[in-house]
Amino acid sequence: MLKVTVEDIRDAALRIKAHVHQTPVMRSERLNQLAACQLFFKCEHLQKCGAFKARGAHNAVLQLSEQQLACGVATHSSGNHGAALALAASRVGATAYIVIPENAPTVKADAVAAYGGQISYCTPTLEAREQSVAKIVDKTGAVLIPPYDSAEIIAGQGTTVLEFLEQIGSQLDVLITPVGGGGLLAGSAIAGRAECPGLQVIGAEPSGADDAFRSFQSGIWQAQTNPDTLCDGLRASTGQLNHQVIQAMVDDIIRVDDADTVAAMRLIWTRMKQLVEPSAAVALAAVLKHPERFSGLRVGIILSGGNVDLDALPW
Amino acid sequence: MLKVTVEDIRDAALRIKAHVHQTPVMRSERLNQLAACQLFFKCEHLQKCGAFKARGAHNAVLQLSEQQLACGVATHSSGNHGAALALAASRVGATAYIVIPENAPTVKADAVAAYGGQISYCTPTLEAREQSVAKIVDKTGAVLIPPYDSAEIIAGQGTTVLEFLEQIGSQLDVLITPVGGGGLLAGSAIAGRAECPGLQVIGAEPSGADDAFRSFQSGIWQAQTNPDTLCDGLRASTGQLNHQVIQAMVDDIIRVDDADTVAAMRLIWTRMKQLVEPSAAVALAAVLKHPERFSGLRVGIILSGGNVDLDALPW
Numbered sequence: 001m002l003k004v005t006v007e008d009i010r011d012a013a014l015r016i017k018a019h020v021h022q023t024p025v026m027r028s029e030r031l032n033q034l035a036a037c038q039l040f041f042k043c044e045h046l047q048k049c050g051a052f053k054a055r056g057a058h059n060a061v062l063q064l065s066e067q068q069l070a071c072g073v074a075t076h077s078s079g080n081h082g083a084a085l086a087l088a089a090s091r092v093g094a095t096a097y098i099v100i101p102e103n104a105p106t107v108k109a110d111a112v113a114a115y116g117g118q119i120s121y122c123t124p125t126l127e128a129r130e131q132s133v134a135k136i137v138d139k140t141g142a143v144l145i146p147p148y149d150s151a152e153i154i155a156g157q158g159t160t161v162l163e164f165l166e167q168i169g170s171q172l173d174v175l176i177t178p179v180g181g182g183g184l185l186a187g188s189a190i191a192g193r194a195e196c197p198g199l200q201v202i203g204a205e206p207s208g209a210d211d212a213f214r215s216f217q218s219g220i221w222q223a224q225t226n227p228d229t230l231c232d233g234l235r236a237s238t239g240q241l242n243h244q245v246i247q248a249m250v251d252d253i254i255r256v257d258d259a260d261t262v263a264a265m266r267l268i269w270t271r272m273k274q275l276v277e278p279s280a281a282v283a284l285a286a287v288l289k290h291p292e293r294f295s296g297l298r299v300g301i302i303l304s305g306g307n308v309d310l311d312a313l314p315w
Numbered sequence: 316m317l318k319v320t321v322e323d324i325r326d327a328a329l330r331i332k333a334h335v336h337q338t339p340v341m342r343s344e345r346l347n348q349l350a351a352c353q354l355f356f357k358c359e360h361l362q363k364c365g366a367f368k369a370r371g372a373h374n375a376v377l378q379l380s381e382q383q384l385a386c387g388v389a390t391h392s393s394g395n396h397g398a399a400l401a402l403a404a405s406r407v408g409a410t411a412y413i414v415i416p417e418n419a420p421t422v423k424a425d426a427v428a429a430y431g432g433q434i435s436y437c438t439p440t441l442e443a444r445e446q447s448v449a450k451i452v453d454k455t456g457a458v459l460i461p462p463y464d465s466a467e468i469i470a471g472q473g474t475t476v477l478e479f480l481e482q483i484g485s486q487l488d489v490l491i492t493p494v495g496g497g498g499l500l501a502g503s504a505i506a507g508r509a510e511c512p513g514l515q516v517i518g519a520e521p522s523g524a525d526d527a528f529r530s531f532q533s534g535i536w537q538a539q540t541n542p543d544t545l546c547d548g549l550r551a552s553t554g555q556l557n558h559q560v561i562q563a564m565v566d567d568i569i570r571v572d573d574a575d576t577v578a579a580m581r582l583i584w585t586r587m588k589q590l591v592e593p594s595a596a597v598a599l600a601a602v603l604k605h606p607e608r609f610s611g612l613r614v615g616i617i618l619s620g621g622n623v624d625l626d627a628l629p630w
Contacts, residue, residue, distance in 0.1 A: 024339070045588050107585075266625065270422075273360050273621035275588040306588035310581065315625065 004151050004245070006194035009158035009187065016058040016156060019091060023047050025167045030271045035287050038298045040172065041268075042164040045276045045306025049083045049111060051233075052160050052184055052304050053147075057084035059156030060145045061092060069094040071141035076100070076122070076129035078232055079108025080305050081147040086117030097142055099132040101125075105232055107309045126223075126237065148181030149239025158187025162195065164300060170196045173297040176283040178304050179203035179212045179253060180234035182242030188302070189249035203246065203253040204286040206231045206261065212238040213253040216246060230258050230314050233279030233305060254286040261285045262314045268303070278314060280304045319466050319560070321509035324473035324502065331373040331471060334406060338362050338475075340482045345586045350602050353613045355487065356583075357479040360591045360621025364398045364426060366548075367475050367499055367619050368462075372399035374471030375460045376407060384409040386456035391415070391437070391444035393547055394423025395620050396462040401432030412457055414447040416440075420547055422624045441538075441552065463496030464554025473502025477510065479615060485511045488612040491598040493619050494518035494527045494568060495549035497557030503617070504564035518561065518568040519601040521546045521576065527553040528568040531561060545573050545629050548594035548620060569601040576600045577629045583618070593629060595619045 023043045031039055044052040061073060072095035075085050082098040089096035098117040100109050101124035112119055122132040137144050146153065161175065175192050179185040182203075189201045205212050206229035214222045221243045227235035238246070246253075258278075265281035267288075268274055283301040287294050338358045346354055359367040376388060387410035390400050397413040404411035413432040415424050416439030427434055437447040452459050461468065476490065490507050494500040497518075504516045520527050521544035530537045536558045542550035553561070561568075573593075580596035582603075583589055598616040602609050 050588060269590050269625060273365060273590040275584050275590050310584065310628075310630065313625075313628075 004154045004158070004187070004190055006191055008151070008155040009162055009191050012059040012155040013159040013162055015062050016055055016159065019058045019088070020048050020054050021046060022163060025164065026272060026274070028272050031267065034267070035294065036291055037287065037294045037296055039287070040168055040298065040300045041272070042160060042300065042302045043274065044160055045274060045280055045303045049080065049087055050306045051080035051084065052157055052302065053080040053084035054087060055159050056153035056156030056183055057081060057088040057145065060150070060152040061085070061088040061094070063152060064143060068143050071143065072097060073145050074133050074136045074140070074142040075145050075147055076133045077147050078104040078235065079111070080233060080307060082117060083108065083111035083115055085145055086112050086115035090116050095142070097136045097140065099129055099136070101129060105309045105312070107307055111307065147236070148183030149241050153183045154187045154190070154242065154245070156187070157184040158191040160184065160302060161188040161191040164302070165192070165195045171298055172196055172199055172300040174200040174202060174294060175300040176202045176204055176286060177302045178234055178279050178282045179205045179238065180279065181236045182212060182238040182246055184302065184304060185250060186242040186245035189245060193249055200251045201249065202251055202286070204282040205253055205255055206234050206282060207255045207257050209235050210255050212246065213255050215243050216250070216253045219247060231261060231279040231282060233277065234282065254290065256282045256285040256289060260289055264288060266315065274303065275306050275308060276303050277305045277308045280306065319469045319473070319502070319505055321506055323466065323470040324477055324506050327374040327470040328474040328477055330377050331370055331474065334373045334403070335363050335369050336361060337478060340479065341587060341589065343587050346582065349582070350609065351606055352602065352609045352611055354602070355483055355613065355615045356587070357475060357615065357617045358589065359475055360589060360595055360618045364395065364402055365621045366395035366399065367472055367617065368395040368399035369402065370474050371468035371471030371498055372396060372403040372460065375465070375467040376400070376403040376409070378467060379458060383458050386458065387412060388460050389448050389451045389455070389457040390460045390462055391448045392462050393419040393550065394426070395548060395622060397432060398423065398426035398430055400460055401427050401430035405431050410457070412451045412455065414444055414451070416444060420624045420627070422622055426622065462551070463498030464556050468498045469502040469505070469557065469560070471502070472499040473506040475499065475617060476503040476506040479617070480507070480510045486613055487511055487514055487615040489515040489517060489609060490615040491517045491519050491601060492617045493549055493594050493597045494520045494553065495594065496551045497527060497553035497561055499617065499619060500565060501557040501560035504560060508564055515566045516564065517566055517601070519597040520568055520570055521549050521597060522570045522572050524550050525570050527561065528570050530558050531565070531568045534562060546576060546594040546597060548592065549597065569605065571597045571600040571604060575604055579603060581630065589618065590621050590623060591618050592620045592623045595621065
């Protein structure tokens with residue numbers, strides 16, 4: 001069992017504080033009316049690199065020795081983690097080697113390049129991604145910083161919820177986060193349960209990439225093969241370590257169809273004027289799909305990222 | 316000469332305080348780098364109704380007597396003022412009659428309807444707009460609340476800048492606002508000059524609807540006929556009263572081509588993750604087009620509105 005405690009998350013928060021934004025919490029009267037509950041949106045789309053991933057990447061990189069940093073860091077990522085790692089590495093003068101699947105959105109590869117990351121492309125399978133990174137690590141001695149399945153990443157992502165609860169005085173009944181690799185959900189569950197007794201922690205996942213749901217229901221980790229969702233940040237298999245945390249500490253996983261996610265994304269754009277990516281809209285979609293379940297409650301939602309390809313919008 | 320003083324604007328701020336949002340000020344390191352100056356964005360796209368227009372409309376409506384309110388209020392508007400007036404009227408239980416030109420964006424008419432405004436459509440000329448409203452006023456006794464050319468509206472819009480300067484400690488070298496009808500620019504100039512000595516106040520206007528520029532250059536009010544710009548909020552002729560304030564108190568009007576406005580809008584979307592409408596992006600476009608002029612300065616920009624038709628984006 002992976003040992004990440006709320007103390008690790010507190011340490012991470014101190015470690016990364018000077019390097020990441022304290023993102024605002026937003027409210028929307030119109031969306032509260034629509035959802036018949038009190039919504040609190042934690043705006044990680046306004047985070048450095050436009051996603052919560054900046055937290056975990058900084059937490060991992062800032063714990064490396066000078067000797068390690070001299071060889072650089074490496075990862076595979078369809079986008080936000082890659083950009084976040086490139087940024088974190090640039091902060092400490094290290095090289096970041098980022099393997100990107102060929103089908104990743106251009107906007108996300110562009111962000112990696114903008115932060116000075118060294119990009120290699122691979123075929124879009126987990127196997128190819130891992131092999132490509134392994135080759136780079138062999139050749140350069142770079143430290144592999146996995147996108148989600150590691151204690152440092154989980155602790156870093158968990159700082160989102162520590163900060164969120166502090167901002168609103170720990171007054172939430174439910175916390176909902178998107179779940180892809182599971183780093184955000186695992187970190188959120190650890191922080192949320194420690195800081196806010198009685199808090200329900202729920203993951204929202206695309207129906208077309210529902211491995212976290214299947215793993216959670218069966219209790220046995222299951223891989224995601226052939227994901228079919230426009231939520232490009234949520235296509236990966238949940239990490240096996242993250243699965244263990246989720247199994248132990250999360251109350252439920254709710255599946256959401258892409259059509260509902262797109263409708264929720266459009267509501268966030270038009271009502272809140274906030275540009276979030278599809279993956280960030282699954283949590284609101286889950287609330288709107290199950291009004292009876294959340295009616296009257298104080299519901300925290302993490303808007304996980306805002307990196308959208310404006311030339312390929314889903315409407 | 317229209318007499319609006321900073322005292323009127325202070326009174327307006329108190330009057331409308333409970334009814335409008337104190338909108339946040341946002342920064343963007345990446346845009347600062349790009350513009351080579353310090354940018355401060357006043358987020359009126361996060362205002363009620365998604366535009367600063369909520370300020371002027373509330374300031375006007377909240378000064379009406381019960382007898383006046385019983386007959387309702389009326390205006391013509393291509394969008395944001397109409398929605399704002401419908402909202403302000405609904406707050407005090409009055410009927411709002413809104414005349415909308417047939418070519419106005421659907422999203423703006425929908426907003427008027429959502430706030431309970433009674434819509435009539437007219438052909439999209441100033442003459443037709445004014446005639447249609449006059450007919451309604453004749454028939455109902457409703458009070459005409461003009462979209463920009465009135466002391467109450469100017470004072471209301473000016474509260475934006477009072478609040479902006481208070482939020483950032485009056486430390487601006489330049490303030491740039493979009494100019495269409497001119498209510499925001501006039502109110503901003505009055506508030507800005509009173510609160511921040513030495514402040515340059517500049518209007519940004521689409522090249523395809525440059526009547527404020529021509530009026531300012533010649534010193535003589537000129538109408539806008541056949542506007543040709545995608546900035547649907549900036550097509551109207553500047554009000555004649557507003558022109559007088561602008562002539563007396565504004566430092567310059569900068570014209571911006573639509574292509575530059577669209578590029579600036581896209582930057583605000585992708586870098587700041589803020590959904591602003593084209594009319595709101597002209598001020599940043601003006602800064603990016605004239606880097607030598609603003610280099611190193613502290614530049615305040617009003618993001619005036621965020622009501623965009625997502626099915627008709629300009630790219």
